[in-house]
Amino acid sequence: MDKEITHQFIQNALKEDVGDGDHTSLATIKAGTQGKAKLLVKDTGILAGVELAKQILNVVDTNIKIDVFITDGQEVKPGDVAFMIEGDARNILTAERLILNCMQRMSGIATKTNQIVKLLKGTNTQVLDTRKTTPGMRYLEKWAVKIGGGVNHRFGLYDMILIKDNHVDYSGGIRQAIENANRYINDTNKKLAIEIEVRNLDELEQVLQTGKVNRILLDNFNFNDLRQAVSIVAGRYITEASGGITIDNIREYADCGVDYISVGALTHSVKSLDLSLKAVKL
Incomplete structure (x- = not known):
């Protein structure tokens, strides 16, 4: 992973998505609320983007913890949990869509490629x-x-x-x-x-x-x-x-x-x- 390229991508993507704030989370979730979330697989294929997800979380909030169970390149099936994250609930939600957008597309590409391989x-x-x-x-x-x-x-x-x-x-x-x-x-x-x-x-x-x-x-x-x-x-x-x-x-x-x-x-x-x-x- 070229962290310079991915860091710039993450910064641009967050700027596009967040703007001057995630107002839904700011309006509904009390500051300091701690949260936990799991990356749930709902399809069959090859997982990709876990390493990128780790970097996205680090850019959003260095205090968010991630526990990875399935790494990039591994086969997955519905019901699998790729990783668990824990930290500030607002920041988890700020990172959520960017992580999913990237991982869903990357995993789709990895799955298609692996099929051809x-x-x-x-x-x-x-x-x-x-x-x-x-x-x-x-x-x-x-x-x-x-x-x-x-x-x-x-x-x-x-x-x-x-x-x-x-x-x-x-x-x-x-x-x-x-x-x-x-x-x-x-x-x-x-x-x-x-x-x-x-x-x-x-x-x-x-x-x-x-x-x-x-x-x-x-x-x-x-x-x-x-x-x-x-x-x-x-x-x-x-x-x-x-x-x-x-x-x-x-x-x-x-x-x-x-x-x-x-x-x-x-x-x-x-x-x-x-x-x-x-x-x-x-």
């Missing part, structure tokens, strides 16, 4: 996330992918060169795009890997003739063409498949021999895991 078991293919994330929550969502057993692709536009179809079209072709990218790296002394997207076997051949890349993204290939592409590449470059890949066909894509499969659905259309924070009588 199990489908790929026995192959040499790993599942990648994408940049199709919720603005402001990318770090948390990619963290959840790792908790679920997946692999993070580039975090943003700054940590890898990924030449896609629009870059190729704007730069005047595949060879020119690759040459431009390599020239940029040399001119700026950046240490960046280069990946290029190809849409068919002809474009793949152009890349192979040019070289000077680290990874080839095979986009929207059918199974026959994908198997042929992997055979042609013959291990010279890392291969990645994307486009039109679902739970139902991902194993078939993996059986074509690619190194990675990127799945935007891990983060852009995942179902949150049902969790709640329930008060417990002292």
Whole structure:
């Protein structure tokens, strides 16, 4: 966990939610009232966000105590209690929604990722996330992918060169795009890997003739063409498949021999895991 990133996220989220005060709690709960609450699991899946919840509580109130029973990455089922917290009741309620919003989404992502990881078991293919994330929550969502057993692709536009179809079209072709990218790296002394997207076997051949890349993204290939592409590449470059890949066909894509499969659905259309924070009588 990068505490600097998560701390800034927590501060912004609390500012958005609390504003000038949690007036419901201030109006109804006597100052100094002590409370206890449990994180109750109401769904089946992979838990994620416990470490983040601990940091949220610490930012809200360093005196709130937490007793963790289930850690990130563990399987959970309805009725499980992930942790118990105890402290100032008002502050527990201030932290409640932020904890649930983050943990429900992170757990949903971890659960979906883990489902795919199990489908790929026995192959040499790993599942990648994408940049199709919720603005402001990318770090948390990619963290959840790792908790679920997946692999993070580039975090943003700054940590890898990924030449896609629009870059190729704007730069005047595949060879020119690759040459431009390599020239940029040399001119700026950046240490960046280069990946290029190809849409068919002809474009793949152009890349192979040019070289000077680290990874080839095979986009929207059918199974026959994908198997042929992997055979042609013959291990010279890392291969990645994307486009039109679902739970139902991902194993078939993996059986074509690619190194990675990127799945935007891990983060852009995942179902949150049902969790709640329930008060417990002292």
